[in-house]
Amino acid sequence: MDNSFFNRRSVLRGMAGSTALLAMPGLARRAMAQGAELGPYQQAKIDWRQAEGETITVAVIPAAYFENLITLAPQFEELTGVKLRFEKVPPAQIRQKAVLDLTSGTGTYATHAADPMYYALYQANGWVDPLDDYLNDASLTDKDWFRPDDIVPAWTAANTIDGKLYGIPYDGEVTLQVLRKDLYEAKGLAPAEDLDGFVANAKAVHDPDNRIWGTALRGLAGAGQNVYIYSSLFRAFGGDWLPGGNLTVNGPEAEAALAWYVQTMKDYAPAAAQGWNWPDIADAFSQGTVASYIDAHSSASVINTPDKSQVIGKIAYARWPKGPSGKRVSSIWNWGLPINAKLSDKAKKATWLFIQWAASPETQARTSYLFSGPTKRSGVNRLSLWEQPEYVQTVSGFGDNFVEATLTALKEDTDVDWRPRVPQWPGIGDAVATAIASALAGQATPKSALDAAQAQVTKMMQ
Amino acid sequence: MTGDGEAVPARGWGGDDPPSRRDYGRESRRREHRFAAALLGPAFMALIATTTFPLFYLVWVSVQRLDLGMPFMNGFTGSANYMQLLSDPRFWQSLGASLVYTVSTVVLQVVVGLGLALAVLEMKRGQSLFRIIAILPVVLSPAVVGMVWRSFMLTPEFGVIDYLGITAGLGSHNWLGDPTLAMISVIVIHTWQWTPFAFMVLLASLAALPDDLYEAARIDRASGWQRFTRITLPLIRPAIIMVIIMRTMVALTAFAAIFTVTGGGPGTATEILNLYAYRKSFTELSLGYGAALAVALLLLTIAISGLLFLLRRGK
Numbered sequence: 001m002d003n004s005f006f007n008r009r010s011v012l013r014g015m016a017g018s019t020a021l022l023a024m025p026g027l028a029r030r031a032m033a034q035g036a037e038l039g040p041y042q043q044a045k046i047d048w049r050q051a052e053g054e055t056i057t058v059a060v061i062p063a064a065y066f067e068n069l070i071t072l073a074p075q076f077e078e079l080t081g082v083k084l085r086f087e088k089v090p091p092a093q094i095r096q097k098a099v100l101d102l103t104s105g106t107g108t109y110a111t112h113a114a115d116p117m118y119y120a121l122y123q124a125n126g127w128v129d130p131l132d133d134y135l136n137d138a139s140l141t142d143k144d145w146f147r148p149d150d151i152v153p154a155w156t157a158a159n160t161i162d163g164k165l166y167g168i169p170y171d172g173e174v175t176l177q178v179l180r181k182d183l184y185e186a187k188g189l190a191p192a193e194d195l196d197g198f199v200a201n202a203k204a205v206h207d208p209d210n211r212i213w214g215t216a217l218r219g220l221a222g223a224g225q226n227v228y229i230y231s232s233l234f235r236a237f238g239g240d241w242l243p244g245g246n247l248t249v250n251g252p253e254a255e256a257a258l259a260w261y262v263q264t265m266k267d268y269a270p271a272a273a274q275g276w277n278w279p280d281i282a283d284a285f286s287q288g289t290v291a292s293y294i295d296a297h298s299s300a301s302v303i304n305t306p307d308k309s310q311v312i313g314k315i316a317y318a319r320w321p322k323g324p325s326g327k328r329v330s331s332i333w334n335w336g337l338p339i340n341a342k343l344s345d346k347a348k349k350a351t352w353l354f355i356q357w358a359a360s361p362e363t364q365a366r367t368s369y370l371f372s373g374p375t376k377r378s379g380v381n382r383l384s385l386w387e388q389p390e391y392v393q394t395v396s397g398f399g400d401n402f403v404e405a406t407l408t409a410l411k412e413d414t415d416v417d418w419r420p421r422v423p424q425w426p427g428i429g430d431a432v433a434t435a436i437a438s439a440l441a442g443q444a445t446p447k448s449a450l451d452a453a454q455a456q457v458t459k460m461m462q
Numbered sequence: 463m464t465g466d467g468e469a470v471p472a473r474g475w476g477g478d479d480p481p482s483r484r485d486y487g488r489e490s491r492r493r494e495h496r497f498a499a500a501l502l503g504p505a506f507m508a509l510i511a512t513t514t515f516p517l518f519y520l521v522w523v524s525v526q527r528l529d530l531g532m533p534f535m536n537g538f539t540g541s542a543n544y545m546q547l548l549s550d551p552r553f554w555q556s557l558g559a560s561l562v563y564t565v566s567t568v569v570l571q572v573v574v575g576l577g578l579a580l581a582v583l584e585m586k587r588g589q590s591l592f593r594i595i596a597i598l599p600v601v602l603s604p605a606v607v608g609m610v611w612r613s614f615m616l617t618p619e620f621g622v623i624d625y626l627g628i629t630a631g632l633g634s635h636n637w638l639g640d641p642t643l644a645m646i647s648v649i650v651i652h653t654w655q656w657t658p659f660a661f662m663v664l665l666a667s668l669a670a671l672p673d674d675l676y677e678a679a680r681i682d683r684a685s686g687w688q689r690f691t692r693i694t695l696p697l698i699r700p701a702i703i704m705v706i707i708m709r710t711m712v713a714l715t716a717f718a719a720i721f722t723v724t725g726g727g728p729g730t731a732t733e734i735l736n737l738y739a740y741r742k743s744f745t746e747l748s749l750g751y752g753a754a755l756a757v758a759l760l761l762l763t764i765a766i767s768g769l770l771f772l773l774r775r776g777k
Contacts, residue, residue: 096744103530121747125533221727223745272618274639274728424531427746438729443641449729456552460531460746
């Protein structure tokens with residue numbers, strides 16, 4: 001998830017989970033790990049112990065989906081004899097820390113939770129290994145067991161540069177409309193089919209005097225914050241990031257998309273939403289002050305937190321509304337795992353074994369519906385899991401139409417060119433984020449803000 | 463070391479062939495120098511490695527093109543980064559923001575600090591308690607101060623300031639979402655945190671002023687205002703200028719509080735030069751250009767501080 005704050009709940013939960021695990025006597029844990037636990041992994045026709053004795057460091061973000069994985073780490077250590085060290089870095093810093101490690105060439109992080117927008121940068125600098133070699137090496141990967149084709153195709157496509165795969169998706173998301181079913185029903189509204197319908201719905205339920213705002217979208221400046229929503233709008237308005245190979249962030253489609261964003265936020269969102277990221281929006285929705293939002297499907301676990309949310313049972317989901325171009329464009333965000341090119345060969349093997357283990361159908365299931373802790377993941381990387389009855393049953397508790405909307409969006413609404421996948425993305429994303437923020441703040445008109453961003457981008461690309 | 467070779471009595475430390483008194487003195491001095499150098503060496507090397515070397519490295523990076531986003535373009539560019547900087551509207555805008563931020567925070571700190579110091583000086587009781595309370599903001603980390611203001615004080619509808627505003631009939635304002643209000647907010651936050659510093663320094667220097675001057679002035683029937691402008695201000699002038707210099711240097715290079723409160727936003731409204739350099743270097747990964755911005759900020763800080771030091775020596 002493209003979040004930028006510590007999710008306190010998930011951290012606390014993870015801490016509680018790991019404390020419980022530590023409290024268990026070590027022997028019992030080992031015995032448990034040795035038994036039936038490893039069976040499904042040993043069916044893979046590879047030598048899991050070929051990198052025995054290695055220690056690798058993995059940087060992840062402190063989110064429930066990684067906490068669940070960390071809880072299972074002893075199983076991996078038992079299976080392979082490779083020791084794992086996890087370092088938790090908040091999402092706002094993990095990109096910089098990873099880039100710092102990769103530039104210095106020290107190979108501190110064998111792998112890390114990587115932003116799909118950064119692979120082009122990694123690839124241009126030769127910082128990470130193409131993973132096809134690992135995937136196609138029969139001594140390292142049992143394809144029949146690992147089933148790479150089952151991984152959500154849009155996510156692997158997002159992590160592919162020039163036909164080569166650089167990160168295996170571990171967890172991902174699509175963007176959906178999240179709606180207050182009760183408010184919509186009271187007004188006889190149906191989930192919006194297009195952006196105009198979305199605004200009309202927001203208008204119908206907008207009632208700030210009674211502390212209900214029509215909608216809220218991410219306003220906080222950042223390539224992973226407001227640009228995250230804006231990119232979908234831009235594409236839905238028919239925008240193209242790279243017309244004729246020139247990176248373009250302004251133009252009529254961009255202006256129309258940004259104007260829609262600004263107007264919708266101004267008319268129907270709380271003023272403070274300008275500085276909000278998704279956790280703030282999800283919190284406001286949980287408190288019942290926001291009637292709809294468009295964001296990652298994984299925010300569903302936040303708005304369904306029993307003691308915090310006042311809207312459980314009143315939530316419905318729907319796909320992105322269509323834009324004027326007729327397209328619905330969802331995020332293709334995923335946290336993938338690349339291999340640091342600076343590692344020794346043996347450490348690379350160990351890292352690949354870890355990635356294969358983490359992304360395998362078995363571990364994906366064990367960190368979601370089979371997980372014994374309170375938080376079940378909703379961003380599993382396997383299409384087959386989304387069709388598994390136990391999984392569907394677990395996540396459909398999040399609200400009406402959740403599974404259906406997510407699965408349809410995963411299959412139909414994803415768009416590889418959602419954001420321009422070029423090495424200069426960090427700079428471009430920041431310029432666009434600033435433009436959106438100044439337009440939202442009324443500091444500039446959408447046109448002048450985007451033109452200024454274009455001037456910066458042009459300079460960057462020279 | 464006496465520093466005078468003649469004065470050192472020659473004892474037979476030189477062995478079979480004792481040096482003359484002069485030679486011995488020189489030898490001893492040289493030895494002492496070597497010893498001093500050996501003692502100083504490690505600290506000096508550490509200082510070079512941690513301050514001087516990075517500084518020169520920064521200058522070296524600033525004359526290179528070093529874009530992690532386009533590694534194939536990297537190389538020496540001479541003054542290209544600096545030429546680009548001169549024609550970069552965002553540089554001038556951030557420079558303007560830096561100057562507005564610096565001038566207003568420093569003026570406010572000195573004025574408010576001096577006012578408080580004068581008021582407290584007259585207090586007969588509770589002065590030390592007041593001093594302790596006043597110093598509290600200074601000991602907080604600017605990042606913490608930023609978070610506190612951002613979430614507890616300025617949030618629309620829920621923050622203390624906004625609540626007071628609503629209660630006073632001024633209505634709710636989006637303090638950090640409006641370009642002008644956001645700038646005012648970060649200035650107020652910085653002033654709130656650092657005025658106690660000015661206050662403490664000025665209070666100390668006020669307390670040290672001789673009473674007889676004021677007595678003489680009273681005998682000459684000087685008014686309160688006259689005593690303040692003709693006696694107090696000239697006497698504490700060095701302290702005021704010292705406060706101005708120190709606070710200017712800090713305000714020009716401020717970072718943490720603004721970064722946590724607005725991140726330079728909305729848009730670029732509170733993006734001071736330091737934040738712009740940070741964004742260029744670590745968000746856009748244009749290390750060369752970011753370094754050039756940092757060097758520009760360094761030169762600016764040195765120039766302004768130098769000017770203020772000259773002003774101090776002026777009288």
